[in-house]
Every structure is written in structure tokens, then in C-alpha cells.
Amino acid sequence: MEYSLILHSLHVVPSPHVKNKLFVFCIMLSLWVYMIYCCVGYCSTMPNLAYGSVNRAEGDADGDNRGSSLGASRDLLNNESDLDSRGDEWEETRADAKALGDNVMSSFLNESESKKLPQAIIIGVKKGGTRALLEFLRLHPDIRAVGAEPHFFDRNYDKGLEWYRELMPKSAEGQLTMEKTPSYYVTKEVPSRIYTMSKDTKLIVVVRDPVTRAISDYTQTRSKKPDIPSFESLTFKNASSGLIDTAWSAVQIGMYAKHLERWLQYFPMGQLLFVSGERLISDPAGEVARVQDFLGLRRVVTEEHFHFNPAKGFPCLKRPEANSKPHCLGKTKGRTHPNIDPEVVQRLRDFYKPFNSRFYQLTGHDFGWD
Ligand SMILES: Nc1ncnc2c1ncn2[C@@H]1O[C@H](COP(=O)(O)OS(=O)(=O)O)[C@@H](OP(=O)(O)O)[C@H]1O
Known part of the structure; x- marks a missing residue:
């Protein structure tokens, strides 16, 4: 008896009324799922206001160097920088994890998006204001940028271009x-390596x-x-000689002209853009306008995206369209x-003078440091 009842229920044909209800329910469900994906996809194509996440993570990361996700650190100039950059990478990787999630959702809908090797790279300089510039540029809808520092051309070159491409966010045509x-x-080694990837790569340097x-x-x-040791003692080879220690990376990085000459063996001057770190603070919209022009992009990031925080x-x-709080x-950073002994500061000023003059001459721009 039970057996025949089960058999009967298995062969029950739903009435047209039930069929209609099921049909409407399926349509509603598909529409609902589609709308959710649309919303998430839309958000990921909005200008990336990653400041919030960077800001939060930076607070956590200060003094904590765990979690570098981009391979072993190796600094060719000075080991101390390993420690420095790992902290930055950690905080930036977290911002990237969010971006990665957004990417997955947006690419679900947009099959035409793909990961590409970078067409433009901010190549320096350390402590010049590179993070600020990248975050400013990420507001532009035509820029997709990886937040963490890949260190591909200096530390991870043996991993190959496909490894590098995989780190990039997906981008549309x-x-x-x-x-x-x-x-x-x-x-x-970096200029020749970037040249090998693409001789058309646009190079941006924030100098200070x-x-x-x-x-x-x-x-x-x-x-x-x-x-x-103190800044003063590290500046000199030894206390008595009074000679500036050019092997100390903090000193060596600032000899901008010397490094530029190496780049000019591979790239014409027109392919490099020098952004003033000072002006990036006093007139961010002006400097970002120059960068957008250099990249051949519309001037989307403008005055109204910045708010000077006096504290x-x-x-x-800030995002002018949303009435949200500015993100610092x-x-x-900052x-x-x-306080450094003014005499030592003056010694350094004198030391850099010829390098600065040569740099102004090569770039055709007086940065006003002397
Ligand atoms: N908008 C804004 N907010 C905060 N900080 C700003 C900004 N614009 C430029 N700067 C300056 O950026 C300096 C850090 O440079 P980088 O981001 O290139 O540093 S790093 O090499 O990535 O560690 C950092 O250097 P310090 O002031 O010595 O901390 C800042 O002076």
C-alpha cells in the first residue's frame, strides 16, 4: 500500500497553476541573483577609493612586518630597506585582497576583462610620495593598479613575466x-629588464x-x-674624515642624476615623467593633471578630489559625488x-648640489631644492 502511494506521488504531474508559480519563482530568483552580481560588478569598476583600507591597515602594520606575500626580501643597496618595505607590502596586500574580491565579481560578468602587463610604472623614488600618487591615480576609472609593491624587476625577476601578469588586476579595453x-x-638591472618587457613602458618618478x-x-x-646609530653618524664614512658615505642607501638614492643616466641608456627622456614630491603635497591636483596628460588620459582626478587636512x-x-569623509x-606616511644637526644638513646640501644641477639639466626642470 505504502509502496503504491510513493509510486503515485513520484508520478504526480503539477497542475498548470503550480507550474506557473514555479516559473515565476524561477524568473524572480534569476533576476535577483543577476541584480546582486550587477551591483558588485558596478562597485568594482567605480574609481577605487582604497584609502580607507590602506589607512586602517597602516595603523595595524606599524612596527609589524609579518605577512609579506611577495617573496623573499632582498635589497641591493641596504638590508634595512627589506624590513621597511615588508611593512608597506603587508598593509598594501590587504587593500589588494579586497580589490581582488571585487575583480572576481566584476569579471564574472565581464568576460572581456583580462590581466595585462603594466603599461605604466611608478619606478621611484623611495619616500618620494609614491604611495600618495598611486592612490590618487586609482581614482581614475581608466587606471587599474596593483596596490602592493610587486618588486618583480628587482627581486622576483626569475619568477617570469607570467607570474608578474598574474599579480595585476583585470582590466578592460x-x-x-x-x-x-x-x-x-x-x-x-631594472632599466634593461623593463625595456625587454616593453620598450614603450611609461615611467613615472616621484622625486623629493x-x-x-x-x-x-x-x-x-x-x-x-x-x-x-644616529642619522649624523651614518651620514659620514667615519667621524674624522668628514666624507659623506655614499654607500649608505639613504644617501645614495638621492643622487638622482646618477641613476637617471642609467635609465637614459634605454629610454628616451619623453618616456619618463618626473613628479615633484613637494608639489604633490602643495598642489596635488596640478601634479596629477600632469600625470594624466602624460598617460594620455582624460583629466578626471581634479581639485574637487582633494581636501587638505591641516592636522x-x-x-x-574625497569622492565629490559621495558626501563621504576625506580619506588620508x-x-x-607623514x-x-x-631634528638633525643643521651642520650635517648643510653638508648634505653641499654634497647634493652638483647632482641636483645635473638632474635639473637632464630633466629640463628646476625642482628648487638648492
Ligand atoms: N597625501 C599625502 N599623505 C601622506 N604622505 C604624503 C602625501 N603626499 C606625499 N606624502 C609623502 O609621502 C612620503 C612617503 O613616500 P612613499 O609613499 O614613496 O614611501 S615608500 O617608499 O612607499 O615607503 C611621506 O614621507 P614622510 O613625511 O617622511 O613620512 C610623505 O611626506
Whole structure:
């Protein structure tokens, strides 16, 4: 009896009324799923206001160097930088994890998006303002940028171009792919390697007064290793000679002309853009306009995207369309510098003078550091 009932129920044919209800339910369900994917996809193609996540993560990352996801660190100039950049990578990788999630969703709908090798790279300089520039540019809808520093051309070159491409976010036709790794500018092997990838790569360098840059570099190292010797003693080869120690990376990076000459063996001057780190703070919209022009993009990021925060002393980002609070970079950007003996500062100024003059001559631009 039970057996025949089961058989009967298996062969029950739903009435037309039930069929209609099922049909409508299926349509509603598909529409609902489609709308959710649309919303997520739309969000990921909006200008990327990653500041919030960078900001939060920076607070956590300060003084903590765990979690570098981009391979073993190796700095060709000075080991201390390994420690420095790992902290940055950690905070930036978290911002990227979010971007990656967004990418997965948006590409679900847009099959035409693909990962591309970067057509433009911010190659330096360390402590010049590279993070600020990249975050400003990420507001542009035609730019897709990886937040973490890939260090492909200096530390991870043996992993191959496919490894590098995989790190990039997906981009649609007409969008530019970018990355920033400030150590590229001073690493001997990098110009030829980028040239081998593509001789058309656009190169952006954020430069800043080399003396302030050196102090900023030292401040970052000291925040991780409080016991290092004083800036004054590291500046000189030894106390008695009074000779500047050009082997110290904090000093060496600021000899911009010397490094530029290496790049010019591979790339014409017109393929490099030098952004003033000072103007990036005093007139961010002006500097970003130059960068957008250089990249051949519409001037989308403008004055209305910046808000100067007097407490922080730096411009922060805002989205004019949303009435949201401006987002500033975290506390690892814009640190208070220690007071340095003015005599040592002057010695460094004198040391950099010929390098600066040569740099102004090569770039055709006086950055006003002297
Ligand atoms: N908008 C904004 N907010 C905060 N900080 C800003 C900004 N614009 C430029 N800067 C300057 O950027 C300096 C850090 O440079 P980088 O991002 O190139 O550093 S790093 O090489 O990636 O570690 C950082 O250096 P310090 O002031 O020495 O911390 C800042 O002076």
C-alpha cells in the first residue's frame, strides 16, 4: 500500500497553476541573483577609493612586518630597506585582497576583462610620495593598479613575466594597468629588464628634496629598529674624515642624476615623467593633471578630489559625488622627522648640489631644492 502511494506521488504531474508559480519563482530568483552580481560588478569598476583600507591597515602594520606575500626580501643597496618595505607590502596586500574580491565579481560578468602587463610604472623614488600618487591615480576609472609593491624587476625577476601578469588586476579595453615599486629607480638591472618587457613602458618618478628624502628614509628605518646609530653618524664614512658615505642607501638614492643616466641608456627622456614630491603635497591636483596628460588620459582626478587636512599636514582624498569623509594615508606616511644637526644638513646640501644641477639639466626642470 505504502509502496503504491510513493509510486503515485513520484508520478504526480503539477497542475498548470503550480507550474506557473514555479516559473515565476524561477524568473524572480534569476533576476535577483543577476541584480546582486550587477551591483558588485558596478562597485568594482567605480574609481577605487582604497584609502580607507590602506589607512586602517597602516595603523595595524606599524612596527609589524609579518605577512609579506611577495617573496623573499632582498635589497641591493641596504638590508634595512627589506624590513621597511615588508611593512608597506603587508598593509598594501590587504587593500589588494579586497580589490581582488571585487575583480572576481566584476569579471564574472565581464568576460572581456583580462590581466595585462603594466603599461605604466611608478619606478621611484623611495619616500618620494609614491604611495600618495598611486592612490590618487586609482581614482581614475581608466587606471587599474596593483596596490602592493610587486618588486618583480628587482627581486622576483626569475619568477617570469607570467607570474608578474598574474599579480595585476583585470582590466578592460582602454584601461591602463599600473604598479609602483620605488626601488626600481636605483636598481642597476631594472632599466634593461623593463625595456625587454616593453620598450614603450611609461615611467613615472616621484622625486623629493634628497636631504629630506634621506631623513624620511632614516625615520622609517628607525621606526622599525629604534637602536640604529644616529642619522649624523651614518651620514659620514667615519667621524674624522668628514666624507659623506655614499654607500649608505639613504644617501645614495638621492643622487638622482646618477641613476637617471642609467635609465637614459634605454629610454628616451619623453618616456619618463618626473613628479615633484613637494608639489604633490602643495598642489596635488596640478601634479596629477600632469600625470594624466602624460598617460594620455582624460583629466578626471581634479581639485574637487582633494581636501587638505591641516592636522595631518597633507592632502587627503574625497569622492565629490559621495558626501563621504576625506580619506588620508595612514600614520606610516607623514611621520614626524627627528631634528638633525643643521651642520650635517648643510653638508648634505653641499654634497647634493652638483647632482641636483645635473638632474635639473637632464630633466629640463628646476625642482628648487638648492
Ligand atoms: N597625501 C599625502 N599623505 C601622506 N604622505 C604624503 C602625501 N603626499 C606625499 N606624502 C609623502 O609621502 C612620503 C612617503 O613616500 P612613499 O609613499 O614613496 O614611501 S615608500 O617608499 O612607499 O615607503 C611621506 O614621507 P614622510 O613625511 O617622511 O613620512 C610623505 O611626506
